[in-house]
Amino acid sequence: MPNRTINLHLVSDSTGETLNSIARATLSRFEDPHVVHHRWSLVRSRLQLDRVLEGIEAEPGPVLHTLVDRSLRHALEEQCKRLGIEHMSPLEPVMELLQREIGEQAREKRGAQHVMDADYFRRIDAMHYVLAHDDGQGTAGIAEADVCIVGVSRSSKTPTCFYLANRGIKAANVPLVPGAPLPPELETAPCPVIGLHIEVSALIEIRRHRLKLIGAHGVHHDATDYVDHEAVKAEIQAARRLCTRHGWPVIDVTRRSIEETAATVLQLMDAWHARRGARPAEAPRSIDPASVVLGGPAG
Incomplete structure:
Protein backbone atom coordinates (compact mmCIF):
# COMPACT_ATOMS: atom_id res chain seq x y z
CA MET A 1 0.00 0.00 0.00
CA PRO A 2 1.48 3.39 -0.98
CA ASN A 3 2.42 5.77 1.80
CA ARG A 4 -0.26 8.26 2.66
CA THR A 5 0.51 11.97 2.61
CA ILE A 6 0.95 13.55 6.02
CA ASN A 7 1.20 17.13 7.19
CA LEU A 8 4.27 17.83 9.33
CA HIS A 9 4.17 21.04 11.38
CA LEU A 10 7.49 22.51 12.53
CA VAL A 11 6.88 25.18 15.17
CA SER A 12 9.80 27.29 16.42
CA ASP A 13 10.29 30.56 18.28
CA SER A 14 13.53 31.10 16.35
CA THR A 15 14.63 30.50 12.75
CA GLY A 16 13.46 26.88 12.67
CA GLU A 17 16.81 25.62 11.37
CA THR A 18 17.10 23.01 14.12
CA LEU A 19 13.71 21.47 13.35
CA ASN A 20 14.36 21.60 9.60
CA SER A 21 17.61 19.68 10.12
CA ILE A 22 15.94 17.10 12.37
CA ALA A 23 13.08 16.58 9.92
CA ARG A 24 15.43 16.31 6.94
CA ALA A 25 17.71 13.83 8.72
CA THR A 26 14.87 11.58 9.87
CA LEU A 27 12.81 11.67 6.68
CA SER A 28 15.87 10.69 4.66
CA ARG A 29 15.62 7.26 6.30
CA PHE A 30 12.29 6.57 4.59
CA GLU A 31 12.05 5.21 1.05
CA ASP A 32 9.56 7.68 -0.43
CA PRO A 33 7.86 9.77 2.26
CA HIS A 34 4.89 11.87 1.23
CA VAL A 35 5.19 14.77 3.61
CA VAL A 36 3.88 18.32 3.36
CA HIS A 37 6.00 20.60 5.53
CA HIS A 38 4.37 23.49 7.38
CA ARG A 39 7.10 25.71 8.79
CA TRP A 40 6.09 28.13 11.53
CA SER A 41 9.09 30.19 12.64
CA LEU A 42 9.58 33.14 15.02
CA VAL A 43 6.46 32.20 17.01
CA ARG A 44 6.87 34.43 20.07
CA SER A 45 3.43 35.70 21.03
CA ARG A 46 0.01 34.22 21.75
CA LEU A 47 -1.39 35.92 18.64
CA GLN A 48 1.26 34.24 16.48
CA LEU A 49 0.63 30.91 18.17
CA ASP A 50 -3.13 31.21 17.56
CA ARG A 51 -2.43 31.43 13.82
CA VAL A 52 -0.29 28.32 14.09
CA LEU A 53 -3.03 26.48 15.95
CA GLU A 54 -5.55 27.44 13.26
CA GLY A 55 -3.19 26.05 10.63
CA ILE A 56 -2.70 22.80 12.54
CA GLU A 57 -6.44 22.36 12.98
CA ALA A 58 -7.09 23.07 9.29
CA GLU A 59 -4.41 20.59 8.14
CA PRO A 60 -3.88 18.11 10.98
CA GLY A 61 -0.57 16.30 11.27
CA PRO A 62 2.24 15.59 13.73
CA VAL A 63 3.85 18.60 15.38
CA LEU A 64 7.52 19.07 16.20
CA HIS A 65 8.26 22.15 18.26
CA THR A 66 11.08 24.05 19.97
CA LEU A 67 9.21 26.65 21.99
CA VAL A 68 11.10 27.99 25.00
CA ASP A 69 8.24 30.02 26.48
CA ARG A 70 6.39 27.67 28.86
CA SER A 71 2.96 29.25 28.40
CA LEU A 72 3.18 29.01 24.60
CA ARG A 73 4.50 25.46 24.77
CA HIS A 74 1.71 24.46 27.16
CA ALA A 75 -0.96 26.03 24.92
CA LEU A 76 0.39 24.25 21.86
CA GLU A 77 0.55 20.89 23.61
CA GLU A 78 -2.95 21.24 25.07
CA GLN A 79 -4.42 22.04 21.66
CA CYS A 80 -2.62 19.07 20.11
CA LYS A 81 -4.04 16.79 22.82
CA ARG A 82 -7.52 18.18 22.22
CA LEU A 83 -7.22 17.47 18.50
CA GLY A 84 -5.66 14.06 19.06
CA ILE A 85 -2.48 15.10 17.22
CA GLU A 86 0.93 13.63 18.01
CA HIS A 87 3.41 16.26 19.19
CA MET A 88 7.00 16.30 20.43
CA SER A 89 9.78 18.64 21.47
CA PRO A 90 12.84 16.80 20.00
CA LEU A 91 15.33 18.73 22.12
CA GLU A 92 13.60 17.99 25.44
CA PRO A 93 15.06 14.49 26.07
CA VAL A 94 18.56 15.72 25.20
CA MET A 95 18.11 18.79 27.40
CA GLU A 96 16.97 16.66 30.36
CA LEU A 97 19.89 14.28 29.94
CA LEU A 98 22.44 17.12 29.84
CA GLN A 99 20.83 18.90 32.79
CA ARG A 100 21.22 15.73 34.85
CA GLU A 101 24.84 15.22 33.79
CA ILE A 102 25.90 18.87 34.08
CA GLY A 103 23.93 19.41 37.27
CA GLU A 104 22.50 22.70 36.10
CA GLN A 105 19.20 23.91 34.66
CA ALA A 106 19.31 25.11 31.06
CA ARG A 107 18.50 28.74 30.40
CA GLU A 108 15.13 29.53 28.87
CA LYS A 109 16.45 31.64 26.02
CA ARG A 110 15.07 31.83 22.50
CA GLY A 111 17.47 31.30 19.62
CA ALA A 112 20.40 30.87 21.99
CA GLN A 113 22.48 29.35 19.18
CA HIS A 114 21.99 32.44 16.99
CA VAL A 115 23.38 35.13 19.28
CA MET A 116 25.93 37.59 17.89
CA ASP A 117 28.82 36.40 20.03
Missing part, protein backbone atom coordinates in the same frame (compact mmCIF):
# COMPACT_ATOMS: atom_id res chain seq x y z
CA ALA A 118 32.48 35.75 19.29
CA ASP A 119 31.61 32.49 17.54
CA TYR A 120 29.15 34.31 15.28
CA PHE A 121 31.73 36.89 14.22
CA ARG A 122 34.30 34.13 13.73
CA ARG A 123 31.98 32.53 11.17
CA ILE A 124 31.43 35.86 9.41
CA ASP A 125 35.19 36.45 9.33
CA ALA A 126 35.70 32.96 7.88
CA MET A 127 33.11 33.66 5.18
CA HIS A 128 34.91 36.86 4.19
CA TYR A 129 38.16 34.91 4.09
CA VAL A 130 36.74 32.25 1.77
CA LEU A 131 35.39 34.90 -0.59
CA ALA A 132 38.80 36.58 -0.75
CA HIS A 133 40.71 33.31 -1.20
CA ASP A 134 38.48 31.37 -3.58
CA ASP A 135 39.96 29.60 -6.62
CA GLY A 136 43.55 30.61 -5.97
CA GLN A 137 42.93 34.25 -5.13
CA GLY A 138 45.05 36.00 -2.52
CA THR A 139 47.57 33.19 -2.07
CA ALA A 140 49.60 35.43 0.25
CA GLY A 141 46.77 34.99 2.75
CA ILE A 142 47.36 31.22 2.99
CA ALA A 143 49.43 31.98 6.09
CA GLU A 144 46.14 32.87 7.83
CA ALA A 145 44.24 29.77 6.67
CA ASP A 146 42.98 27.03 8.98
CA VAL A 147 43.05 24.57 6.07
CA CYS A 148 43.93 24.59 2.36
CA ILE A 149 41.73 22.66 -0.04
CA VAL A 150 43.36 21.65 -3.33
CA GLY A 151 42.02 19.83 -6.36
CA VAL A 152 41.35 20.03 -10.07
CA SER A 153 38.71 22.36 -11.46
CA ARG A 154 35.09 21.45 -10.57
CA SER A 155 36.00 19.01 -7.80
CA SER A 156 33.70 20.81 -5.29
CA LYS A 157 36.42 22.88 -3.60
CA THR A 158 34.38 26.10 -3.45
CA PRO A 159 31.16 24.71 -1.89
CA THR A 160 33.23 22.71 0.59
CA CYS A 161 35.11 25.85 1.64
CA PHE A 162 31.89 27.81 2.09
CA TYR A 163 30.39 25.03 4.19
CA LEU A 164 33.51 25.03 6.36
CA ALA A 165 33.29 28.82 6.69
CA ASN A 166 29.86 28.38 8.23
CA ARG A 167 31.65 26.36 10.91
CA GLY A 168 34.12 29.21 11.45
CA ILE A 169 36.92 27.57 9.43
CA LYS A 170 39.08 29.77 7.18
CA ALA A 171 39.53 27.54 4.13
CA ALA A 172 41.76 28.58 1.24
CA ASN A 173 40.83 27.10 -2.14
CA VAL A 174 43.80 26.43 -4.44
CA PRO A 175 43.14 24.88 -7.89
CA LEU A 176 45.58 22.36 -9.34
CA VAL A 177 45.97 23.48 -12.95
CA PRO A 178 47.92 21.31 -15.44
CA GLY A 179 51.30 22.86 -16.18
CA ALA A 180 50.88 25.64 -13.62
CA PRO A 181 53.27 25.82 -10.64
CA LEU A 182 51.96 25.65 -7.10
CA PRO A 183 51.95 28.95 -5.23
CA PRO A 184 55.05 28.96 -2.99
CA GLU A 185 52.86 29.82 0.01
CA LEU A 186 51.21 26.40 -0.32
CA GLU A 187 54.55 24.60 -0.02
CA THR A 188 55.08 26.14 3.42
CA ALA A 189 51.45 26.34 4.56
CA PRO A 190 51.22 26.40 8.39
CA CYS A 191 47.99 24.40 8.25
CA PRO A 192 46.79 21.06 6.85
CA VAL A 193 46.52 20.80 3.07
CA ILE A 194 43.83 18.40 1.85
CA GLY A 195 43.21 17.25 -1.71
CA LEU A 196 39.85 16.47 -3.28
CA HIS A 197 39.71 13.62 -5.80
CA ILE A 198 36.88 12.81 -8.21
CA GLU A 199 36.42 10.03 -10.75
CA VAL A 200 37.02 10.88 -14.40
CA SER A 201 33.51 10.18 -15.72
CA ALA A 202 31.86 12.15 -12.93
CA LEU A 203 34.17 15.13 -13.44
CA ILE A 204 33.60 15.18 -17.20
CA GLU A 205 29.84 15.18 -16.67
CA ILE A 206 30.10 18.11 -14.23
CA ARG A 207 32.36 20.05 -16.59
CA ARG A 208 30.11 19.48 -19.60
CA HIS A 209 27.18 20.76 -17.60
CA ARG A 210 29.26 23.76 -16.58
CA LEU A 211 30.13 24.55 -20.21
CA LYS A 212 26.44 24.46 -21.13
CA LEU A 213 25.57 26.79 -18.26
CA ILE A 214 28.16 29.41 -19.17
CA GLY A 215 27.32 29.11 -22.87
CA ALA A 216 30.72 28.16 -24.26
CA HIS A 217 29.85 29.23 -27.82
CA GLY A 218 32.11 27.86 -30.51
CA VAL A 219 33.72 25.30 -28.20
CA HIS A 220 33.16 21.71 -29.21
CA HIS A 221 32.65 20.01 -25.87
CA ASP A 222 34.42 16.79 -26.83
CA ALA A 223 37.34 18.59 -28.52
CA THR A 224 38.54 20.63 -25.57
CA ASP A 225 40.98 19.18 -23.03
CA TYR A 226 38.58 20.41 -20.36
CA VAL A 227 36.27 17.46 -21.06
CA ASP A 228 38.50 15.14 -23.09
CA HIS A 229 38.59 11.78 -21.32
CA GLU A 230 42.33 11.15 -21.63
CA ALA A 231 43.24 14.74 -20.78
CA VAL A 232 40.99 14.77 -17.73
CA LYS A 233 42.32 11.38 -16.63
CA ALA A 234 45.90 12.66 -16.88
CA GLU A 235 44.94 15.83 -14.98
CA ILE A 236 43.42 13.84 -12.12
CA GLN A 237 46.38 11.46 -11.96
CA ALA A 238 48.81 14.37 -11.87
CA ALA A 239 46.86 15.93 -9.00
CA ARG A 240 46.91 12.62 -7.08
CA ARG A 241 50.66 12.23 -7.60
CA LEU A 242 51.20 15.79 -6.40
CA CYS A 243 49.27 15.17 -3.19
CA THR A 244 51.10 11.89 -2.60
CA ARG A 245 54.46 13.55 -3.12
CA HIS A 246 53.66 16.21 -0.52
CA GLY A 247 52.02 13.77 1.91
CA TRP A 248 48.66 15.52 1.65
CA PRO A 249 45.61 13.38 2.47
CA VAL A 250 43.05 13.02 -0.31
CA ILE A 251 39.26 12.67 -0.07
CA ASP A 252 37.33 10.96 -2.84
CA VAL A 253 34.30 13.24 -3.31
CA THR A 254 32.75 11.34 -6.24
CA ARG A 255 29.79 10.04 -4.23
CA ARG A 256 29.99 12.34 -1.23
CA SER A 257 27.74 15.22 -0.33
CA ILE A 258 29.35 18.55 0.53
CA GLU A 259 28.40 17.99 4.17
CA GLU A 260 30.17 14.60 4.24
CA THR A 261 33.26 16.03 2.56
CA ALA A 262 33.40 18.91 5.05
CA ALA A 263 32.98 16.51 7.98
CA THR A 264 35.93 14.45 6.72
CA VAL A 265 38.01 17.62 6.29
CA LEU A 266 37.33 18.48 9.94
CA GLN A 267 38.42 14.97 11.01
CA LEU A 268 41.64 15.27 9.01
CA MET A 269 42.28 18.72 10.47
CA ASP A 270 41.91 17.33 13.99
CA ALA A 271 44.26 14.46 13.16
CA TRP A 272 46.82 16.93 11.75
CA HIS A 273 46.71 19.04 14.90
CA ALA A 274 46.79 15.97 17.14
CA ARG A 275 50.01 14.78 15.54
CA ARG A 276 51.51 18.16 16.40
CA GLY A 277 50.03 18.23 19.88
CA ALA A 278 48.16 21.45 19.11
CA ARG A 279 44.71 20.23 20.19
CA PRO A 280 42.93 16.92 20.81
CA ALA A 281 41.70 15.03 17.80
CA GLU A 282 38.16 13.82 17.27
CA ALA A 283 39.29 11.41 14.56
CA PRO A 284 40.95 8.12 15.52
CA ARG A 285 44.71 8.55 15.82
CA SER A 286 45.36 5.03 14.56
CA ILE A 287 44.73 6.18 10.98
CA ASP A 288 47.38 8.13 9.13
CA PRO A 289 45.27 10.26 6.75
CA ALA A 290 48.28 11.06 4.56
CA SER A 291 48.62 7.38 3.67
CA VAL A 292 45.16 6.77 2.23
CA VAL A 293 42.60 8.10 -0.19
CA LEU A 294 39.34 8.36 1.69
CA GLY A 295 36.54 6.88 -0.35
CA GLY A 296 32.82 7.46 -0.52
CA PRO A 297 30.51 7.85 2.47
CA ALA A 298 30.18 4.97 4.86
CA GLY A 299 26.95 3.07 4.90
Whole structure:
Protein backbone atom coordinates (compact mmCIF):
# COMPACT_ATOMS: atom_id res chain seq x y z
CA MET A 1 0.00 0.00 0.00
CA PRO A 2 1.48 3.39 -0.98
CA ASN A 3 2.42 5.77 1.80
CA ARG A 4 -0.26 8.26 2.66
CA THR A 5 0.51 11.97 2.61
CA ILE A 6 0.95 13.55 6.02
CA ASN A 7 1.20 17.13 7.19
CA LEU A 8 4.27 17.83 9.33
CA HIS A 9 4.17 21.04 11.38
CA LEU A 10 7.49 22.51 12.53
CA VAL A 11 6.88 25.18 15.17
CA SER A 12 9.80 27.29 16.42
CA ASP A 13 10.29 30.56 18.28
CA SER A 14 13.53 31.10 16.35
CA THR A 15 14.63 30.50 12.75
CA GLY A 16 13.46 26.88 12.67
CA GLU A 17 16.81 25.62 11.37
CA THR A 18 17.10 23.01 14.12
CA LEU A 19 13.71 21.47 13.35
CA ASN A 20 14.36 21.60 9.60
CA SER A 21 17.61 19.68 10.12
CA ILE A 22 15.94 17.10 12.37
CA ALA A 23 13.08 16.58 9.92
CA ARG A 24 15.43 16.31 6.94
CA ALA A 25 17.71 13.83 8.72
CA THR A 26 14.87 11.58 9.87
CA LEU A 27 12.81 11.67 6.68
CA SER A 28 15.87 10.69 4.66
CA ARG A 29 15.62 7.26 6.30
CA PHE A 30 12.29 6.57 4.59
CA GLU A 31 12.05 5.21 1.05
CA ASP A 32 9.56 7.68 -0.43
CA PRO A 33 7.86 9.77 2.26
CA HIS A 34 4.89 11.87 1.23
CA VAL A 35 5.19 14.77 3.61
CA VAL A 36 3.88 18.32 3.36
CA HIS A 37 6.00 20.60 5.53
CA HIS A 38 4.37 23.49 7.38
CA ARG A 39 7.10 25.71 8.79
CA TRP A 40 6.09 28.13 11.53
CA SER A 41 9.09 30.19 12.64
CA LEU A 42 9.58 33.14 15.02
CA VAL A 43 6.46 32.20 17.01
CA ARG A 44 6.87 34.43 20.07
CA SER A 45 3.43 35.70 21.03
CA ARG A 46 0.01 34.22 21.75
CA LEU A 47 -1.39 35.92 18.64
CA GLN A 48 1.26 34.24 16.48
CA LEU A 49 0.63 30.91 18.17
CA ASP A 50 -3.13 31.21 17.56
CA ARG A 51 -2.43 31.43 13.82
CA VAL A 52 -0.29 28.32 14.09
CA LEU A 53 -3.03 26.48 15.95
CA GLU A 54 -5.55 27.44 13.26
CA GLY A 55 -3.19 26.05 10.63
CA ILE A 56 -2.70 22.80 12.54
CA GLU A 57 -6.44 22.36 12.98
CA ALA A 58 -7.09 23.07 9.29
CA GLU A 59 -4.41 20.59 8.14
CA PRO A 60 -3.88 18.11 10.98
CA GLY A 61 -0.57 16.30 11.27
CA PRO A 62 2.24 15.59 13.73
CA VAL A 63 3.85 18.60 15.38
CA LEU A 64 7.52 19.07 16.20
CA HIS A 65 8.26 22.15 18.26
CA THR A 66 11.08 24.05 19.97
CA LEU A 67 9.21 26.65 21.99
CA VAL A 68 11.10 27.99 25.00
CA ASP A 69 8.24 30.02 26.48
CA ARG A 70 6.39 27.67 28.86
CA SER A 71 2.96 29.25 28.40
CA LEU A 72 3.18 29.01 24.60
CA ARG A 73 4.50 25.46 24.77
CA HIS A 74 1.71 24.46 27.16
CA ALA A 75 -0.96 26.03 24.92
CA LEU A 76 0.39 24.25 21.86
CA GLU A 77 0.55 20.89 23.61
CA GLU A 78 -2.95 21.24 25.07
CA GLN A 79 -4.42 22.04 21.66
CA CYS A 80 -2.62 19.07 20.11
CA LYS A 81 -4.04 16.79 22.82
CA ARG A 82 -7.52 18.18 22.22
CA LEU A 83 -7.22 17.47 18.50
CA GLY A 84 -5.66 14.06 19.06
CA ILE A 85 -2.48 15.10 17.22
CA GLU A 86 0.93 13.63 18.01
CA HIS A 87 3.41 16.26 19.19
CA MET A 88 7.00 16.30 20.43
CA SER A 89 9.78 18.64 21.47
CA PRO A 90 12.84 16.80 20.00
CA LEU A 91 15.33 18.73 22.12
CA GLU A 92 13.60 17.99 25.44
CA PRO A 93 15.06 14.49 26.07
CA VAL A 94 18.56 15.72 25.20
CA MET A 95 18.11 18.79 27.40
CA GLU A 96 16.97 16.66 30.36
CA LEU A 97 19.89 14.28 29.94
CA LEU A 98 22.44 17.12 29.84
CA GLN A 99 20.83 18.90 32.79
CA ARG A 100 21.22 15.73 34.85
CA GLU A 101 24.84 15.22 33.79
CA ILE A 102 25.90 18.87 34.08
CA GLY A 103 23.93 19.41 37.27
CA GLU A 104 22.50 22.70 36.10
CA GLN A 105 19.20 23.91 34.66
CA ALA A 106 19.31 25.11 31.06
CA ARG A 107 18.50 28.74 30.40
CA GLU A 108 15.13 29.53 28.87
CA LYS A 109 16.45 31.64 26.02
CA ARG A 110 15.07 31.83 22.50
CA GLY A 111 17.47 31.30 19.62
CA ALA A 112 20.40 30.87 21.99
CA GLN A 113 22.48 29.35 19.18
CA HIS A 114 21.99 32.44 16.99
CA VAL A 115 23.38 35.13 19.28
CA MET A 116 25.93 37.59 17.89
CA ASP A 117 28.82 36.40 20.03
CA ALA A 118 32.48 35.75 19.29
CA ASP A 119 31.61 32.49 17.54
CA TYR A 120 29.15 34.31 15.28
CA PHE A 121 31.73 36.89 14.22
CA ARG A 122 34.30 34.13 13.73
CA ARG A 123 31.98 32.53 11.17
CA ILE A 124 31.43 35.86 9.41
CA ASP A 125 35.19 36.45 9.33
CA ALA A 126 35.70 32.96 7.88
CA MET A 127 33.11 33.66 5.18
CA HIS A 128 34.91 36.86 4.19
CA TYR A 129 38.16 34.91 4.09
CA VAL A 130 36.74 32.25 1.77
CA LEU A 131 35.39 34.90 -0.59
CA ALA A 132 38.80 36.58 -0.75
CA HIS A 133 40.71 33.31 -1.20
CA ASP A 134 38.48 31.37 -3.58
CA ASP A 135 39.96 29.60 -6.62
CA GLY A 136 43.55 30.61 -5.97
CA GLN A 137 42.93 34.25 -5.13
CA GLY A 138 45.05 36.00 -2.52
CA THR A 139 47.57 33.19 -2.07
CA ALA A 140 49.60 35.43 0.25
CA GLY A 141 46.77 34.99 2.75
CA ILE A 142 47.36 31.22 2.99
CA ALA A 143 49.43 31.98 6.09
CA GLU A 144 46.14 32.87 7.83
CA ALA A 145 44.24 29.77 6.67
CA ASP A 146 42.98 27.03 8.98
CA VAL A 147 43.05 24.57 6.07
CA CYS A 148 43.93 24.59 2.36
CA ILE A 149 41.73 22.66 -0.04
CA VAL A 150 43.36 21.65 -3.33
CA GLY A 151 42.02 19.83 -6.36
CA VAL A 152 41.35 20.03 -10.07
CA SER A 153 38.71 22.36 -11.46
CA ARG A 154 35.09 21.45 -10.57
CA SER A 155 36.00 19.01 -7.80
CA SER A 156 33.70 20.81 -5.29
CA LYS A 157 36.42 22.88 -3.60
CA THR A 158 34.38 26.10 -3.45
CA PRO A 159 31.16 24.71 -1.89
CA THR A 160 33.23 22.71 0.59
CA CYS A 161 35.11 25.85 1.64
CA PHE A 162 31.89 27.81 2.09
CA TYR A 163 30.39 25.03 4.19
CA LEU A 164 33.51 25.03 6.36
CA ALA A 165 33.29 28.82 6.69
CA ASN A 166 29.86 28.38 8.23
CA ARG A 167 31.65 26.36 10.91
CA GLY A 168 34.12 29.21 11.45
CA ILE A 169 36.92 27.57 9.43
CA LYS A 170 39.08 29.77 7.18
CA ALA A 171 39.53 27.54 4.13
CA ALA A 172 41.76 28.58 1.24
CA ASN A 173 40.83 27.10 -2.14
CA VAL A 174 43.80 26.43 -4.44
CA PRO A 175 43.14 24.88 -7.89
CA LEU A 176 45.58 22.36 -9.34
CA VAL A 177 45.97 23.48 -12.95
CA PRO A 178 47.92 21.31 -15.44
CA GLY A 179 51.30 22.86 -16.18
CA ALA A 180 50.88 25.64 -13.62
CA PRO A 181 53.27 25.82 -10.64
CA LEU A 182 51.96 25.65 -7.10
CA PRO A 183 51.95 28.95 -5.23
CA PRO A 184 55.05 28.96 -2.99
CA GLU A 185 52.86 29.82 0.01
CA LEU A 186 51.21 26.40 -0.32
CA GLU A 187 54.55 24.60 -0.02
CA THR A 188 55.08 26.14 3.42
CA ALA A 189 51.45 26.34 4.56
CA PRO A 190 51.22 26.40 8.39
CA CYS A 191 47.99 24.40 8.25
CA PRO A 192 46.79 21.06 6.85
CA VAL A 193 46.52 20.80 3.07
CA ILE A 194 43.83 18.40 1.85
CA GLY A 195 43.21 17.25 -1.71
CA LEU A 196 39.85 16.47 -3.28
CA HIS A 197 39.71 13.62 -5.80
CA ILE A 198 36.88 12.81 -8.21
CA GLU A 199 36.42 10.03 -10.75
CA VAL A 200 37.02 10.88 -14.40
CA SER A 201 33.51 10.18 -15.72
CA ALA A 202 31.86 12.15 -12.93
CA LEU A 203 34.17 15.13 -13.44
CA ILE A 204 33.60 15.18 -17.20
CA GLU A 205 29.84 15.18 -16.67
CA ILE A 206 30.10 18.11 -14.23
CA ARG A 207 32.36 20.05 -16.59
CA ARG A 208 30.11 19.48 -19.60
CA HIS A 209 27.18 20.76 -17.60
CA ARG A 210 29.26 23.76 -16.58
CA LEU A 211 30.13 24.55 -20.21
CA LYS A 212 26.44 24.46 -21.13
CA LEU A 213 25.57 26.79 -18.26
CA ILE A 214 28.16 29.41 -19.17
CA GLY A 215 27.32 29.11 -22.87
CA ALA A 216 30.72 28.16 -24.26
CA HIS A 217 29.85 29.23 -27.82
CA GLY A 218 32.11 27.86 -30.51
CA VAL A 219 33.72 25.30 -28.20
CA HIS A 220 33.16 21.71 -29.21
CA HIS A 221 32.65 20.01 -25.87
CA ASP A 222 34.42 16.79 -26.83
CA ALA A 223 37.34 18.59 -28.52
CA THR A 224 38.54 20.63 -25.57
CA ASP A 225 40.98 19.18 -23.03
CA TYR A 226 38.58 20.41 -20.36
CA VAL A 227 36.27 17.46 -21.06
CA ASP A 228 38.50 15.14 -23.09
CA HIS A 229 38.59 11.78 -21.32
CA GLU A 230 42.33 11.15 -21.63
CA ALA A 231 43.24 14.74 -20.78
CA VAL A 232 40.99 14.77 -17.73
CA LYS A 233 42.32 11.38 -16.63
CA ALA A 234 45.90 12.66 -16.88
CA GLU A 235 44.94 15.83 -14.98
CA ILE A 236 43.42 13.84 -12.12
CA GLN A 237 46.38 11.46 -11.96
CA ALA A 238 48.81 14.37 -11.87
CA ALA A 239 46.86 15.93 -9.00
CA ARG A 240 46.91 12.62 -7.08
CA ARG A 241 50.66 12.23 -7.60
CA LEU A 242 51.20 15.79 -6.40
CA CYS A 243 49.27 15.17 -3.19
CA THR A 244 51.10 11.89 -2.60
CA ARG A 245 54.46 13.55 -3.12
CA HIS A 246 53.66 16.21 -0.52
CA GLY A 247 52.02 13.77 1.91
CA TRP A 248 48.66 15.52 1.65
CA PRO A 249 45.61 13.38 2.47
CA VAL A 250 43.05 13.02 -0.31
CA ILE A 251 39.26 12.67 -0.07
CA ASP A 252 37.33 10.96 -2.84
CA VAL A 253 34.30 13.24 -3.31
CA THR A 254 32.75 11.34 -6.24
CA ARG A 255 29.79 10.04 -4.23
CA ARG A 256 29.99 12.34 -1.23
CA SER A 257 27.74 15.22 -0.33
CA ILE A 258 29.35 18.55 0.53
CA GLU A 259 28.40 17.99 4.17
CA GLU A 260 30.17 14.60 4.24
CA THR A 261 33.26 16.03 2.56
CA ALA A 262 33.40 18.91 5.05
CA ALA A 263 32.98 16.51 7.98
CA THR A 264 35.93 14.45 6.72
CA VAL A 265 38.01 17.62 6.29
CA LEU A 266 37.33 18.48 9.94
CA GLN A 267 38.42 14.97 11.01
CA LEU A 268 41.64 15.27 9.01
CA MET A 269 42.28 18.72 10.47
CA ASP A 270 41.91 17.33 13.99
CA ALA A 271 44.26 14.46 13.16
CA TRP A 272 46.82 16.93 11.75
CA HIS A 273 46.71 19.04 14.90
CA ALA A 274 46.79 15.97 17.14
CA ARG A 275 50.01 14.78 15.54
CA ARG A 276 51.51 18.16 16.40
CA GLY A 277 50.03 18.23 19.88
CA ALA A 278 48.16 21.45 19.11
CA ARG A 279 44.71 20.23 20.19
CA PRO A 280 42.93 16.92 20.81
CA ALA A 281 41.70 15.03 17.80
CA GLU A 282 38.16 13.82 17.27
CA ALA A 283 39.29 11.41 14.56
CA PRO A 284 40.95 8.12 15.52
CA ARG A 285 44.71 8.55 15.82
CA SER A 286 45.36 5.03 14.56
CA ILE A 287 44.73 6.18 10.98
CA ASP A 288 47.38 8.13 9.13
CA PRO A 289 45.27 10.26 6.75
CA ALA A 290 48.28 11.06 4.56
CA SER A 291 48.62 7.38 3.67
CA VAL A 292 45.16 6.77 2.23
CA VAL A 293 42.60 8.10 -0.19
CA LEU A 294 39.34 8.36 1.69
CA GLY A 295 36.54 6.88 -0.35
CA GLY A 296 32.82 7.46 -0.52
CA PRO A 297 30.51 7.85 2.47
CA ALA A 298 30.18 4.97 4.86
CA GLY A 299 26.95 3.07 4.90
